[in-house]
Amino acid sequence: MVEKNVTEEETEVKVDEFEALGATLKTYGVPDDAIAALPEFKKRYGKFRVAYLGSNVYIYKRLTWGEMKEITNKLSNFAKGPNASEATLRIADLELQLEKAILYPSVTPDNASRYPSGDLETLQALITEFSGYVDTEPVVEDY
Secondary structure, eight states: OOOOOOOHHHHHHHHHHHHHHHHHHHHTTOOHHHHHTHHHHHHHHSOOEEEEETTEEEEEOOOOHHHHHHHHHHHHHHHTSTTOOHHHHHHHHHHHHHHHHEEESOOOTTTGGGSOHHHHHHHHHHHHHHTTOOSSOOOOOOO
16 A cells, blocks of 8 residues: 655645635534544545535435445335335435435434435535436547
């Protein structure tokens, strides 16, 4: 593994970046422990995003292929049940994706009902795009 030497100047930029973000998040009522976790989110996930939806703020990461595979397996098993419908599968897919990707606040199938439905559907679209699922055609070249 190649180690990168981080200069003092680069470290300052990162600290300043999280300080400014932390100050903004504080105005939205994000707790100090979630703000303190920002450098860890960056270290663990490489990139994360913050979505400001009305008066709510959400911090999320990309979904990995392994996470999508796990979600698909759960949905496949759920689809075999007697109460499965297209609508319930769609809601379950939404909740499972948000549970995996949202870093703050915690969104689970058990507590999803307390969040605005528009926020959750918007977040799913944002996470999908951030995870690399886009409607644009990829650029390919044949040689």
